[in-house]
Amino acid sequence: MHKAVRTRTDALRRAVRRDGGMVTSEYAMGIVAAVAFALVLYKVVTSGAITAELQDVVRRALDAGV
Template sequence: MYKAVRARLRALVCRARAARRDAGMVTSEYAMGIVAAVAFAVVLYKVVTSGEVGAELQGIVKRALDAQM
């Protein structure tokens, strides 16, 4: 019984160590993630600040403020 428990525990420890080695991103993956996030933010900013979208957002806010309960 003791040997079986010890073997099972050893297998779990080895599996945890293997998972820890591959956990997280490396520096190049962080850099690519940041570049993608910044690109998405720029596109979103351009869309929100465009004339049509800005006018529509102002209309939505105006209708919400003018709404009567």
């Protein structure tokens, strides 16, 4: 194999190996962000005012069918 081709091939292999863990870390950061967002959303939805409003909406929807 020509030396220049071998050098490029070796450099490409090193670059691929070096970036190998990036996909996993990106998924991990995405999961952490999604969990944090879910926790904030859960806290908002389970707060007193929001719970009362949601119950009122459900009650009105069920009463409308009568």
